Amino acid sequence: MGDQKVEEQQAEKADRPEPADDVVTTAHELDGLRYTATTGRVVLRYEKQTDGAFDGHKAQAEMFVTAYTASDADPLRRPVTFAFNGGPGSASVWLHLGILGPRRVDMGDAGALKPPPYGLVDNAESLLRDSDLVFIDPISTGYSRTVTGGKPKDFHGYTADIESVAEVIRLWTSRHGRWLSPKYLCGESYGTLRAVAVARHLQERRGMAFNGLILLSSVLEFGTMEFDGENDLPYPLFLPTYAAIAHYHGLHGDRPLREVLGEAEEFAQRDYPWALARGSRMSAAERAGAVATLARLSGLSADYVDRVDLRIEHVRFFTELLRSRRRTVGRLDGRFLGWEADYGRERFSSDPSYDAILGPFTGAFNHYVRAELDYSSDLPYETLNRDVYPWSFKEFEGLYPQVVDKLAATMRANPHLRVYIGSGYHDGATPYFATEQTVAKLAIPDELRGNIEFQYFEAGHMMYIHEPSRLAQSEALRAFVSPPAG
Numbered sequence: 001m002g003d004q005k006v007e008e009q010q011a012e013k014a015d016r017p018e019p020a021d022d023v024v025t026t027a028h029e030l031d032g033l034r035y036t037a038t039t040g041r042v043v044l045r046y047e048k049q050t051d052g053a054f055d056g057h058k059a060q061a062e063m064f065v066t067a068y069t070a071s072d073a074d075p076l077r078r079p080v081t082f083a084f085n086g087g088p089g090s091a092s093v094w095l096h097l098g099i100l101g102p103r104r105v106d107m108g109d110a111g112a113l114k115p116p117p118y119g120l121v122d123n124a125e126s127l128l129r130d131s132d133l134v135f136i137d138p139i140s141t142g143y144s145r146t147v148t149g150g151k152p153k154d155f156h157g158y159t160a161d162i163e164s165v166a167e168v169i170r171l172w173t174s175r176h177g178r179w180l181s182p183k184y185l186c187g188e189s190y191g192t193l194r195a196v197a198v199a200r201h202l203q204e205r206r207g208m209a210f211n212g213l214i215l216l217s218s219v220l221e222f223g224t225m226e227f228d229g230e231n232d233l234p235y236p237l238f239l240p241t242y243a244a245i246a247h248y249h250g251l252h253g254d255r256p257l258r259e260v261l262g263e264a265e266e267f268a269q270r271d272y273p274w275a276l277a278r279g280s281r282m283s284a285a286e287r288a289g290a291v292a293t294l295a296r297l298s299g300l301s302a303d304y305v306d307r308v309d310l311r312i313e314h315v316r317f318f319t320e321l322l323r324s325r326r327r328t329v330g331r332l333d334g335r336f337l338g339w340e341a342d343y344g345r346e347r348f349s350s351d352p353s354y355d356a357i358l359g360p361f362t363g364a365f366n367h368y369v370r371a372e373l374d375y376s377s378d379l380p381y382e383t384l385n386r387d388v389y390p391w392s393f394k395e396f397e398g399l400y401p402q403v404v405d406k407l408a409a410t411m412r413a414n415p416h417l418r419v420y421i422g423s424g425y426h427d428g429a430t431p432y433f434a435t436e437q438t439v440a441k442l443a444i445p446d447e448l449r450g451n452i453e454f455q456y457f458e459a460g461h462m463m464y465i466h467e468p469s470r471l472a473q474s475e476a477l478r479a480f481v482s483p484p485a486g
Contacts, residue, residue, distance in 0.1 A: 086190025157392030246299025333460025
């Protein structure tokens with residue numbers, strides 16, 4: 001019976017059609033810029049060996065890619081930017097329709113959201129004006145899937161994810177003759193960790209060097225954001241973000257935001273870590289002083305700060321800050337407000353900022369891909385797929401995942417590599433002050449630190465939904481990928 005079952009499985013596999021790319025190409029124009037959009041799934045094939053013998057290139061996955069290339073441009077001078085979001089489990093729709101692509105979501109902003117069905121408008125500030133764009137959806141996001149018979153969980157982990165995204169980039173670059181084009185990687189959230197690791201992988205394994213990394217809402221070291229009960233590092237690093245959100249909701253009076261942040265940053269760098277380390281060794285007066293300062297900066301009551309032993313966990317903060325007003329604040333963007341059914345709960349039941357942006361982006365993309373890019377699929381477009389969990393970090397067993405060493409090594413090996421880092425003050429998922437600390441300890445020579453630039457916004461994780469931030473960041477990114485004058 002066993003042999004018969006194996007034979008049946010082999011026969012079934014032999015009858016399956018070989019996967020093939022299913023891309024479509026359309027022509028468009030944006031304010032005089034003519035460009036081509038190529039949309040669809042690209043088959044990834046990997047070299048396989050059986051008992052040490054080459055077994056051919058086997059199809060493993062179908063990756064959904066949307067590429068925009070300017071018409072009549074010199075491919076050797078025209079930059080190309082490869083972009084993806086994070087999660088893990090997120091499609092690239094946020095960067096695609098939020099800031100980089102030629103079309104963008106029209107959804108409003110915190111306190112002034114537009115009603116469904118929202119809309120799409122031309123993105124006059126699109127990075128496409130200065131760089132070709134390739135948006136990549138990792139396996140199990142968007143329309144990306146494993147081939148029939150494949151196991152999605154084989155791609156749901158740190159190394160497999162890096163290798164599959166890197167392979168799409170290598171394949172696209174080779175097929176389109178772009179090895180000598182200026183090249184950039186753009187990642188958001190977990191995508192920043194992915195971008196650094198992909199850059200290092202392609203540089204080491206394939207000899208592909210990049211001109212720049214665009215890191216938006218960065219997380220390069222998980223120890224800076226994991227509230228696991230034993231790790232005290234995140235508490236000080238989140239404090240400036242708490243202060244910014246409290247300021248936005250009027251809990252710092254008429255003090256300028258930068259003044260509030262300066263005080264929070266100073267306390268977070270010096271006295272706060274000291275207080276956490278001292279614990280019961282603090283005198284009553286020292287503890288009372290720490291409690292009072294934390295309460296004033298965070299906007300929480302001194303009693304609450306004392307009850308949580310000076311350790312303010314982030315989701316508890318978002319639930320507690322405006323409890324007296326019967327409101328919650330957003331994690332992805334602390335400017336957004338939400339309601340709960342029960343205001344006695346310790347942690348909110350959902351993130352109001354995520355609730356606000358999921359519908360506009362998902363609805364817009366499902367319309368756009370069919371009506372304007374001419375690509376159709378009966379698969380659901382997975383904007384954020386939680387089925388990728390548990391995500392495998394087996395490479396970091398016993399350690400927090402991090403790519404700080406890879407970023408430093410990549411910059412040392414390629415001293416021309418530039419890094420742009422964009423952060424939102426109201427981002428409660430990847431706090432800006434944690435990113436500053438991570439970058440400050442990069443093992444690079446002083447002469448390379450000038451290759452790193454920071455930009456800050458009075459917005460959240462997807463800072464581009466805030467119109468002034470979108471305009472400012474679009475201008476900065478266009479300058480970042482543009483060749484120097486002369």
